[in-house]
Amino acid sequence: MEAEETTTVETAPEDATSSLSRSLLKSAGPRLLRDILGPTLSFYAGWKITGNLIPGVALGTAFSLGAYRYERRHGRPGMVARLVLAFVIAQAIVGLVTNSAEAYLVQPAILGTLNGAAWLVSVAIRKPLAAAFAGEVFPFDEETRASDEYRAVFSHISLVFGSFFIGFAAMQLLVLLTIGVDAYVGVRILDAIGILILIVWCVRFAVSRLGSSLELAPGKFAPG
Numbered sequence: 001m002e003a004e005e006t007t008t009v010e011t012a013p014e015d016a017t018s019s020l021s022r023s024l025l026k027s028a029g030p031r032l033l034r035d036i037l038g039p040t041l042s043f044y045a046g047w048k049i050t051g052n053l054i055p056g057v058a059l060g061t062a063f064s065l066g067a068y069r070y071e072r073r074h075g076r077p078g079m080v081a082r083l084v085l086a087f088v089i090a091q092a093i094v095g096l097v098t099n100s101a102e103a104y105l106v107q108p109a110i111l112g113t114l115n116g117a118a119w120l121v122s123v124a125i126r127k128p129l130a131a132a133f134a135g136e137v138f139p140f141d142e143e144t145r146a147s148d149e150y151r152a153v154f155s156h157i158s159l160v161f162g163s164f165f166i167g168f169a170a171m172q173l174l175v176l177l178t179i180g181v182d183a184y185v186g187v188r189i190l191d192a193i194g195i196l197i198l199i200v201w202c203v204r205f206a207v208s209r210l211g212s213s214l215e216l217a218p219g220k221f222a223p224g
Contacts, residue, residue, distance in 0.1 A: 120162035
């Protein structure tokens with residue numbers, strides 16, 4: 001009976017990896033898209049429809065507040081939603097003070113640069129951020145977590161994520177300042193899709209390198 005309760009990646013690598021990837025996308029994907037795109041698209045809709053900055057800022061802020069309250073009602077800490085809400089409030093203040101859509105929207109690009117830098121610095125100080133988040137996703141044992149291979153795998157993942165965040169932040173900034181708001185929104189959508197693709201890659205890469213130490217328990221990654 002015990003053999004039916006867990007699936008080891010060593011005995012079924014492709015099935016286990018695919019299952020984990022699908023579970024992560026079903027669980028985290030919609031919330032990730034909501035938190036990344038929701039405030040920007042809400043602002044864009046309000047601003048475009050009314051031609052006024054204030055309704056756009058109000059909609060973007062209200063969306064973030066609603067997302068945070070939803071997470072709390074469902075018993076989740078809502079860390080991403082909380083950070084997004086805090087940032088959107090600061091973003092709203094800057095947007096209203098400057099009365100500029102560009103000033104409102106340029107801030108996520110700045111935040112993305114700082115975020116990417118944090119991932120890269122975490123590798124430099126040998127405390128990769130990807131490893132810190134891995135416990136929420138991968139059920140590795142303590143021996144594996146303490147190994148050099150574990151640190152190397154998640155250092156590599158952190159480098160990829162950090163480079164991606166900085167690269168897309170630079171692209172968003174360039175597009176916003178040279179082409180305009182409409183194209184910027186399109187780049188934000190590509191950014192969110194890119195992060196989802198990176199999540200799938202991250203799972204496959206980690207499992208391919210550390211799969212013999214990994215067990216997947218049914219239901220552990222069910223959508224919440």
